[in-house]
Amino acid sequence: MAMTDPKRIRNFSIIAHIDHGKSTLADRILELTGLVADRDKRDQYLDRMDLERERGITIKAQTVRIPFTAADGQEYILNLIDTPGHVDFSYEVSRSLAACEGALLVVDATQGVEAQTLANVFLALDNDLEIIPVLNKIDLPSAEPERILQEIEEAIGLDCSEALMVSAKTGDGVPEVLERILRDVPPPAGAKEAPLKALIFDSWYDPYQGVVVLFRILDGFMNDGQRIQMFSSKKEFEITQLGMFAPEPQRVNYLGPGEVGFLFASIKDLTDARVGDTITAASNPTATPFPDFKKIQPMVFCGLYPSEPSQYEPLKKSLERLQLNDAAFNFDPETSQALGFGFRCGFLGLLHMEIIQERLEREFQAQLIATAPSVAYQVTTIDGATFTIDNPSELPAREQIEEIAEPYVRMEIHVPNEYVGSVLTLCEEKRGIQKDMRYMTSSRVIITYELPFAEIVFDFFDRLKSVTRGFASMDYEVIGFFPADLVKLDILINGEPMDAMSTIAHRDKAYHRGRALALKLKRTIPRQLFEVIIQAAIGNKIVAKERNAPLRKNVTAKCYGGDITRKRKLLEKQKEGKRRMKQMGNVEIPQEAFMAALSLDED
Numbered sequence: 001m002a003m004t005d006p007k008r009i010r011n012f013s014i015i016a017h018i019d020h021g022k023s024t025l026a027d028r029i030l031e032l033t034g035l036v037a038d039r040d041k042r043d044q045y046l047d048r049m050d051l052e053r054e055r056g057i058t059i060k061a062q063t064v065r066i067p068f069t070a071a072d073g074q075e076y077i078l079n080l081i082d083t084p085g086h087v088d089f090s091y092e093v094s095r096s097l098a099a100c101e102g103a104l105l106v107v108d109a110t111q112g113v114e115a116q117t118l119a120n121v122f123l124a125l126d127n128d129l130e131i132i133p134v135l136n137k138i139d140l141p142s143a144e145p146e147r148i149l150q151e152i153e154e155a156i157g158l159d160c161s162e163a164l165m166v167s168a169k170t171g172d173g174v175p176e177v178l179e180r181i182l183r184d185v186p187p188p189a190g191a192k193e194a195p196l197k198a199l200i201f202d203s204w205y206d207p208y209q210g211v212v213v214l215f216r217i218l219d220g221f222m223n224d225g226q227r228i229q230m231f232s233s234k235k236e237f238e239i240t241q242l243g244m245f246a247p248e249p250q251r252v253n254y255l256g257p258g259e260v261g262f263l264f265a266s267i268k269d270l271t272d273a274r275v276g277d278t279i280t281a282a283s284n285p286t287a288t289p290f291p292d293f294k295k296i297q298p299m300v301f302c303g304l305y306p307s308e309p310s311q312y313e314p315l316k317k318s319l320e321r322l323q324l325n326d327a328a329f330n331f332d333p334e335t336s337q338a339l340g341f342g343f344r345c346g347f348l349g350l351l352h353m354e355i356i357q358e359r360l361e362r363e364f365q366a367q368l369i370a371t372a373p374s375v376a377y378q379v380t381t382i383d384g385a386t387f388t389i390d391n392p393s394e395l396p397a398r399e400q401i402e403e404i405a406e407p408y409v410r411m412e413i414h415v416p417n418e419y420v421g422s423v424l425t426l427c428e429e430k431r432g433i434q435k436d437m438r439y440m441t442s443s444r445v446i447i448t449y450e451l452p453f454a455e456i457v458f459d460f461f462d463r464l465k466s467v468t469r470g471f472a473s474m475d476y477e478v479i480g481f482f483p484a485d486l487v488k489l490d491i492l493i494n495g496e497p498m499d500a501m502s503t504i505a506h507r508d509k510a511y512h513r514g515r516a517l518a519l520k521l522k523r524t525i526p527r528q529l530f531e532v533i534i535q536a537a538i539g540n541k542i543v544a545k546e547r548n549a550p551l552r553k554n555v556t557a558k559c560y561g562g563d564i565t566r567k568r569k570l571l572e573k574q575k576e577g578k579r580r581m582k583q584m585g586n587v588e589i590p591q592e593a594f595m596a597a598l599s600l601d602e603d
């Protein structure tokens, strides 16, 4: 096979707010170009993992090479590079975009510009991409193409006079999308003679082949069998297989400038092929790697403990396997006085954490106790040492602390104007500092706040959703650590400190939180055969005390006169609860109690 002339290549992504139809449009494109025959067709071909399909989100970037005969009779190669669709993965999105020259900006014609539409557009503009506006779902009676086009022009400043109107569902307008990509997305401009320079925009672990690396060549070319070097670590590997997804993996002997492909090189560790790194030739390395390579840092942490000590080793193995496939996830052994031996795990954000926890339970059937998530804090002690803690129980004693700094995010919230008041109230309650508020259109407002990340970890998204009836969309990025007046809030059960339940709170809120948490725990921890005293403490000061009276009779005796269904329900519920109980001393504590800190404000 001859090397493809870069003039005949177009590399593009699809960017959109969640649910605006990115995956559906990708499916129609594959179908239209004959890549996925009807009988193999399954919806949302690009979302390969079951979990992603169930949740309807795209986590791992996937790419497809699409041969396409244009109206002018010429053969072209379109490389569609899929991007992850959630804020937690914005670095991965930006690296996928860096591998392209253009992007289809898909906007739902019934919804308009949302927070992640804008965030993704900015990432695309940062990467100098040609942006093609595409209005989707025009088959729906509620579509308002005129209004939405105006919104895009006003909010983004993008010329929409030639915007495409499509229905990814029916396929209407999709052929025009392909022709437009050929016309407007510039072909790649790389130098064939220059040293090899390729960008890693995705990588994952395959149990049979080791690490699979997806890359885009900027300059030079890559041969099967070649020795390559990872620029950041200078580690060298020999390519054992070079290929491309068409859409199934297909082996090739070489790839040239502008091409997108995958390689295997007996790489065992995903951290040796990080997204954003530059691949070059071991014999003749490039002097100019891709800029902005960064090792992504986890921002949210929680403890994961086996519910039985005998499950420690299996849990460790499961975590190791998950880590193989996710360079952004990390874990270290930790010991809790209350929970015993377990692991401190770090995630990019809350969604990432949920996904990992779900995968653990699903794929490895591990029984877990997860502690409430926390952010990292920077602590400076009076003797001048500064360090980061990712577990509230590690906070030194008050008298040793000079300063505690917590991470802040800058958040943009898009909301119809009737909900502005509720959003402001919520952000103020969460210690936010308003930075900006402007009308995007006469009825939609963009509110910008700086907020402590810790406050977001505690139930912010659910609250935002409920106060705006689901009409708000948001996007955020971490902007740095800032000092705050923070204290540790401890929980004691029958006088024993429960280190796994410690949280860090702002001094102004700690007292109220302590009381709310104690009350919530009283409700969550089932009554036992003896009295259970639940206390909340700040330093040595007890700020709340609740008491669960001992259980005297059989639980079912509590049920009203012989209502058998209710009785059965209660018993089933108890059984369910049993699976996730942790014996602490002699008190049985259910999983929900460890998460109690997350939803205090609703009560």
Ligand SMILES: Nc1nc2c(ncn2[C@@H]2O[C@H](COP(=O)(O)OP(=O)(O)OP(=O)(O)O)[C@@H](O)[C@H]2O)c(=O)[nH]1
Residues within 6 Å of the ligand: 016, 017, 018, 019, 020, 021, 022, 023, 024, 025, 056, 057, 058, 085, 136, 137, 138, 139, 140, 166, 167, 168, 169, 170
């Ligand atoms: N009526 C109509 N529905 C559509 C159209 N395109 C997509 N949908 C529906 O909109 C929903 C979201 O579409 P997806 O393609 O999953 O959206 P997405 O942007 O890929 O979502 P994420 O993967 O979560 O980012 C699905 O239920 C689709 O069936 C369209 O043109 N018309």
